[in-house]
Amino acid sequence: MTIQFVLLVNKQGQTRLAKYTDQSLSVEERRALEGEIVRKCLARSEKQCSFTQHRNFKVVYRRYASLFFLVGIDNEENELAILEFIHCLVETLDRYFSNVCELDLMFNLEMAHFIVDEMLMNGCIVDTNKQNILAPIQLLEKAA
Amino acid sequence: MSVRLRELIRSVRQCKTAAEERNVIAKESAALRNAFQEQDVTYRHRNVAKLMYIHMLGYPTHFGQMETLKLIAATGFAEKRMGYLGLMILLDERQEVLMLVTNSLKNDLNARNQYIVGLALCALGNICSAEMARDLTPELERLLQSSNSYIRKKSALCCTRVIRKVPDAVEAFQDAAAKLLLDRHHGVLLTGVTLMLEICAVEPAAVDAYRRQVPSLCKILRSLLMSGFAPEHDVSGITDPFLQIQVLRLMRVLGAGSASASDAMSDILAQVATNTEGTRNAGNAILYECVQTIMGVESSGGLRVLAINILGRFLANKDNNMRYVALNILARVVSVDLQAVQRHRSTVVDCVKDADVSIRRRALDLVYALVNEGNIQALTKELLDYLKVADAEFKPDLTAKIAALVQRFAPDKRWHFDSLLQVMTQAGGDVKEEVWRAFIVLLTNAPELHAYAARSLFRSLRDNLASAEISLLATATWYIGEYGELLVRGGALLEGEQALSVGAAEVVGLLEAVLQRPALQPQCRNYLLTALMKLSTRFPDQADRIKALLAQHRCSAQLESQARAVEYGQIFQYGELRTQLLEHMPPLDAAAYARTVAASGTLNSAPAALAPTNGNVVKDLLSLDDDDDTTTTPSAQASFADDLLGLSAGPAAAPGGTAAPAASPLDLLSLLDDPAPVASTSASGAQQQLDLFGLGDTPAPAAAAASDPLADFGFGAPAPAAAPAFPPITVFDKDGVRVGFAFTKTPGQPALTDITATFTNSGAAPVTGFSLQAAVPKFMQLKLDPASGATLAPMGAGNATQQLHVNNSMHGQKPLVMRLRIAYTLGLEAKLEQVEVKNFPAGL
Numbered sequence: 008m009t010i011q012f013v014l015l016v017n018k019q020g021q022t023r024l025a026k027y028t029d030q031s032l033s034v035e036e037r038r039a040l041e042g043e044i045v046r047k048c049l050a051r052s053e054k055q056c057s058f059t060q061h062r063n064f065k066v067v068y069r070r071y072a073s074l075f076f077l078v079g080i081d082n083e084e085n086e087l088a089i090l091e092f093i094h095c096l097v098e099t100l101d102r103y104f105s106n107v108c109e110l111d112l113m114f115n116l117e118m119a120h121f122i123v124d125e126m127l128m129n130g131c132i133v134d135t136n137k138q139n140i141l142a143p144i145q146l147l148e149k150a151a
Numbered sequence: 152m153s154v155r156l157r158e159l160i161r162s163v164r165q166c167k168t169a170a171e172e173r174n175v176i177a178k179e180s181a182a183l184r185n186a187f188q189e190q191d192v193t194y195r196h197r198n199v200a201k202l203m204y205i206h207m208l209g210y211p212t213h214f215g216q217m218e219t220l221k222l223i224a225a226t227g228f229a230e231k232r233m234g235y236l237g238l239m240i241l242l243d244e245r246q247e248v249l250m251l252v253t254n255s256l257k258n259d260l261n262a263r264n265q266y267i268v269g270l271a272l273c274a275l276g277n278i279c280s281a282e283m284a285r286d287l288t289p290e291l292e293r294l295l296q297s298s299n300s301y302i303r304k305k306s307a308l309c310c311t312r313v314i315r316k317v318p319d320a321v322e323a324f325q326d327a328a329a330k331l332l333l334d335r336h337h338g339v340l341l342t343g344v345t346l347m348l349e350i351c352a353v354e355p356a357a358v359d360a361y362r363r364q365v366p367s368l369c370k371i372l373r374s375l376l377m378s379g380f381a382p383e384h385d386v387s388g389i390t391d392p393f394l395q396i397q398v399l400r401l402m403r404v405l406g407a408g409s410a411s412a413s414d415a416m417s418d419i420l421a422q423v424a425t426n427t428e429g430t431r432n433a434g435n436a437i438l439y440e441c442v443q444t445i446m447g448v449e450s451s452g453g454l455r456v457l458a459i460n461i462l463g464r465f466l467a468n469k470d471n472n473m474r475y476v477a478l479n480i481l482a483r484v485v486s487v488d489l490q491a492v493q494r495h496r497s498t499v500v501d502c503v504k505d506a507d508v509s510i511r512r513r514a515l516d517l518v519y520a521l522v523n524e525g526n527i528q529a530l531t532k533e534l535l536d537y538l539k540v541a542d543a544e545f546k547p548d549l550t551a552k553i554a555a556l557v558q559r560f561a562p563d564k565r566w567h568f569d570s571l572l573q574v575m576t577q578a579g580g581d582v583k584e585e586v587w588r589a590f591i592v593l594l595t596n597a598p599e600l601h602a603y604a605a606r607s608l609f610r611s612l613r614d615n616l617a618s619a620e621i622s623l624l625a626t627a628t629w630y631i632g633e634y635g636e637l638l639v640r641g642g643a644l645l646e647g648e649q650a651l652s653v654g655a656a657e658v659v660g661l662l663e664a665v666l667q668r669p670a671l672q673p674q675c676r677n678y679l680l681t682a683l684m685k686l687s688t689r690f691p692d693q694a695d696r697i698k699a700l701l702a703q704h705r706c707s708a709q710l711e712s713q714a715r716a717v718e719y720g721q722i723f724q725y726g727e728l729r730t731q732l733l734e735h736m737p738p739l740d741a742a743a744y745a746r747t748v749a750a751s752g753t754l755n756s757a758p759a760a761l762a763p764t765n766g767n768v769v770k771d772l773l774s775l776d777d778d779d780d781t782t783t784t785p786s787a788q789a790s791f792a793d794d795l796l797g798l799s800a801g802p803a804a805a806p807g808g809t810a811a812p813a814a815s816p817l818d819l820l821s822l823l824d825d826p827a828p829v830a831s832t833s834a835s836g837a838q839q840q841l842d843l844f845g846l847g848d849t850p851a852p853a854a855a856a857a858s859d860p861l862a863d864f865g866f867g868a869p870a871p872a873a874a875p876a877f878p879p880i881t882v883f884d885k886d887g888v889r890v891g892f893a894f895t896k897t898p899g900q901p902a903l904t905d906i907t908a909t910f911t912n913s914g915a916a917p918v919t920g921f922s923l924q925a926a927v928p929k930f931m932q933l934k935l936d937p938a939s940g941a942t943l944a945p946m947g948a949g950n951a952t953q954q955l956h957v958n959n960s961m962h963g964q965k966p967l968v969m970r971l972r973i974a975y976t977l978g979l980e981a982k983l984e985q986v987e988v989k990n991f992p993a994g995l
Contacts, residue, residue: 025207028277030243038209055507056471086476087436088396091386114157116207117200120236128276128308131345134338135393136383143266143301147228 009130010089011064011079013096013123015112018073020045023112024119028130029079044068048075058086069093074109095135096126102137103144118144154179156200163208176210187218196222196233203240212241216248223255231259231267235274243278253283260290265299272302276309284313288320295327300336307331307342311349321354329360332367337384337391340371344397351404362405362412368398369419376419376426392433399423399440406448413449420445424457429464432472439465439476446484459491466498471507478502478513485520496521500533511545519552527560531570538577550574550581558589564597565645568604572623576611579620587622591629592739602637605630606651609638613661617668624665624675631658632682633736636689655690659683663700673709680704680712684719688733698723877992885984886977887914888943890923892988894995902962904995906955912943914977919943921975923953928968932958943975959995967991 015024022041032040044061048068051059059066064079067089076093080086097107099122104111112119125140126133134140154162159179166172183198191198199222202215219241222234242249252274259271272294275287291313294306310324328350331343347364350357375390384391402420406413423441428434438461445458465477478499485492492499499521502514522530534553541549553574561567571590575582594604612619612627619627631638635658644650665671666679680701687697704716722729883890888910895905912918921941927933938953959967969988976982 022207022209026240030278034206034209034211051507054471056475056509058472058475059509060512085396085400085436085440086479087432087439087472088393090472091392091433091436095386113160116204117233117236120203120240121232124236124239124273128273128305129312131308131311131342132393133304133308133342135341135386135391136337138383139301139338143269146266147232 009081010084010127011081011130012077013127014041014044014075014077014079015119016041016045016075016077017109018049018075020049023074023109024116024123026120026123026127044077044079045075048077057090067093069097071097072108074112092126092132092135095137096123099126099137099140103141154182156197156204159201160204172208173210176205176208180205180210180212180214184214187215195225196230199233199237203237206241216242216246220248220252220255223252223259228264228267232270235270238274239277249278249280250282253286256283257287257290260287260294265301268294268302269305272305272309276305276312279309279312279316281316284316284320288313288317288323292323292327295324295331300334300339303331303334304336304338304342307339307346310346314349314353318353321350321357325350325354325357325360329364332364332371337394341391341394341397344368344394344401348397348401348404351401358405361401362409365402365405365412365415368402368405369416372398372419372423376422386433387431388428389431389433389437392437395423395437396440399437399444403444403447406444406450408449410449416448417450417454420450421454421457424454424461429461435465435473435476439480442480443483446480446487455488455491459488459494462491463495466495471505471510474502474505475510475513478510478517482513482517482520485517489521492517492521496526500530503534504537508542508545512548515549515552519556522556522560524560524562527556527562528566531556535570535573535577538574546578547581550578551583554582554586558586564593564600565603567593568597568600568607572607572611575623575626576615576619579623582620582622584622587626589741589744591626592741592744594630595736595738596741598738601634602643603645603648605634605637606648609653609658609661610651612665616661616664619665621672621675625678628662628665628675628678628682631662632678632685635682635686639690655686655693656696659686659690659693659696659700662686666700673712676704676707676709676712677715680715680719684722685733687723688730694723877995880988880990880992882971882988882990883973883984883986886982888912888918888921888973888975888977890971890973892991894992896995902959904957904959904967906957908953908955910938910943910951910953911947912945912949913947915945916978917942917945919976920981921951922973924972924974925955926970926972927957930959930961930965931967932960933969957995966993967995 009028011027011029013024013026014022016022020042022038025037025041027037040062044066047059047061048066048070057068059068061079065082065084065086066077066079067086068075068077069090070076076097078089078093080089100107100112100119103118103122104115121144122140125143126135159175162175163172166175179201183201186194186198195218199215199218202212202218206212215237219234219237222230223238225231225234238252256271256275259267260275262268262271275283279287291306291310294302295310297303297306307328310320310328314320314324324346328343328346331339331346334340334343347357347361351361372395375395378390381390384394386392389395399420402416406416420441423437424445427437427441429438442458442461445454450458462477462480465473466481468474468477481492481495481499499514499517502510503518505511505514518530518534531553534549534556538546538549538553554571557567557570557574561570568590571582571586575587594600597604608623608627608630611623612631615623635655638651638653638658639655662679662683666676666683671679683697683700687694698720701716701719704712705720707713707716722732877894877896879891879893881889881891889912891909891911893907893909895907897903897905908923910921910923919942921938921943923935923938925933925935934956936954936956938951940949940951943949943951957967957969959965966989968991971986971988973984973986974982
């Protein structure tokens, strides 16, 4: 019941953020995997369901404008809850960057990582309360 | 001086081609290397940030790993934070560098600042190795009871990783985890429940102990259900769905197999199922989990009905996500409560035709689980109808499932035949070889269907001449060859069947037309040649035409086809004998076939010296090969039918007197021992030819052919025939990896032996890096040729050979001995084995 990876990929298939719990993949394999999954998800229409099987992962994805949020899970995980988690992640990013866009994430990659790390650890959800998540991150900004 | 991160990103973005991007990255990597060498401290954390960016793009960054460690050891929070992030992204637990960080982690876990502790916990939880886990368990135990909720929630998740790495650590955390349930902070509750779930998974005994916590779990759920609007935890009107889901999941683990625990949670489960609103995704996620829990624990009938009703609602939902998860649960429930699932059968069957491939797959899995003797006909019809329109990506799955269902539940043979024929006509390329081989076995055992099957197959082949794929081609070809005369003779029609009137010329014409198809697989061509040969006795008036057809292939570039054409051409010279040779096959033993398939790994790779069992009978339905057994052993009777043409005809090999001509095997040998026509195959052509007809009194060149159950035409391969005196031996057999030795003597030089070592892999995983080294005592000399390959494909699909040349200077006084060192990698595991070979045949 763990999340194997979280990926943010744009429509062109460029990875904007990648977080893997599954450490069995090498850098090249990860890159290939990202390309394959995005192609698969792009081919699916709005009406089709948000889940697709890829290799031995089940991929839950959600599209926000030009960005795909992809989460790879095993068979035990609750797919609908993951969809909700993606939304929670997006809302958190949105609150931090106020109207988040692809460029924000690109140029503030480490911030995006810090936020994800506050929400997710070793494939399990740490917290979903936006205030709790952002408190340590914003605290540092005030100090700096 | 390196550029800023922002500029790096910008210049990467401006790259128009991948080559340009590589260039930019290479330049930047070089600059970074310089900076690292110069111990640049001011920009260290910026440099690590760049490394992460480069890593994300998929370029190597190992040269910067040490920098992350230096950052972690720094005192500033910003540096530390970047250092830990770099650690988690750039390194993984396999790298030894990681050991160096243990000390810094220990320091940071003891830090006074909660956020520094949080960073260390996060890194530990994401990448710690077993050693680190062991070293830092005491710190974790303490932190789990910290007064700070931020630290508690992170250490709880950190523990999940630790116990996964070191299962013994469960003891240290088992009670502390249960205490977390009393917390008021939702993050701590969520991670605490996650930790308990993990402990239950690692240590099943903990489940019993945790059953006592069921009331607290119920209390948590109840307070979540009852609480009013709580802005910080609200997700579309529902309070903390993530926590609810996790609690429900733990309840499922605790309730399974315990009536009392299930009873204690039934009220709250019913409340969740009825009170959760199913209009938004968050609510449905909870209902989804709740239904699974209800079906997973020992709940009462009423509760189950409630759950099934929710499922029905999901299934009827327009939203595809909902239908997907509904199918998902049904697939899980099907083994528990078949009736509940049967009720939704028609909806499920509709889902197989959905436009969405994810849903189709799920539905197909479910249909597969739903089929039984009672509904097989209706469901298969649906699936067959769908097969016609299914897209290419989906067909292999569907075909395999239909074939498996038909084989398992077919109510009668005719229906079985009709269904499989339809599958083969529509998706012939996806039908697996073992399926159509089993199909032929079935048909030979159903004499009442022979005429019908011949007619149907003839029709299908004729109507799909251009598109028929290998399964249909092979089955129809074999069948027409075997029972061609039934087509012409007519015979009683089965109910509902249309009459078919064809002449002998038409039958041969059809096979000829197939033979002329461009890009015909060589395998099929060989089957066709054999079928034509059989037809030459079924239709005497077509014999000349067939002879001419066969003659066309005497110069075929395919060795196997050439050999067949030439050999069959020879058989034409023996008129009387030919008829007997080409008699009908006796029915094949279906039970033995099933055994063979099940044991194909072991049986077919068994040394040739082993007596063949009846299982060998159908290994080669369509071919002449009997290369891995010896027909002159006492069990020749069994291997008799190895040869569909009935060419093996030793007196011992004549059960029921089917095909055996009165002639003694010696006669036959001398008849066929005409070296001229196959001089091209190999120097020992004549010798091999004997083997072909199952009469060779030598063990076949097993080394080359014994391993592959489907290597139908081993006899065409230019494998050297072993000298009769020395049977091949197996010198090593472990993990499915087998090394066999076959021996060849150079005439006139008794001291010299050429050994062909054959490496096969009958296991499921590929073997790589295979190497064989050999050592011999002083009185022998050994020369090793390079091996033909170092990789052995699984299931005996690819062999490698290696030649060893041995000179025994004490020939006749001392036997051969050899010590072998065999190295290979199986999966990820490198193996090194040593064996001493003393069982060389005497006289080498």
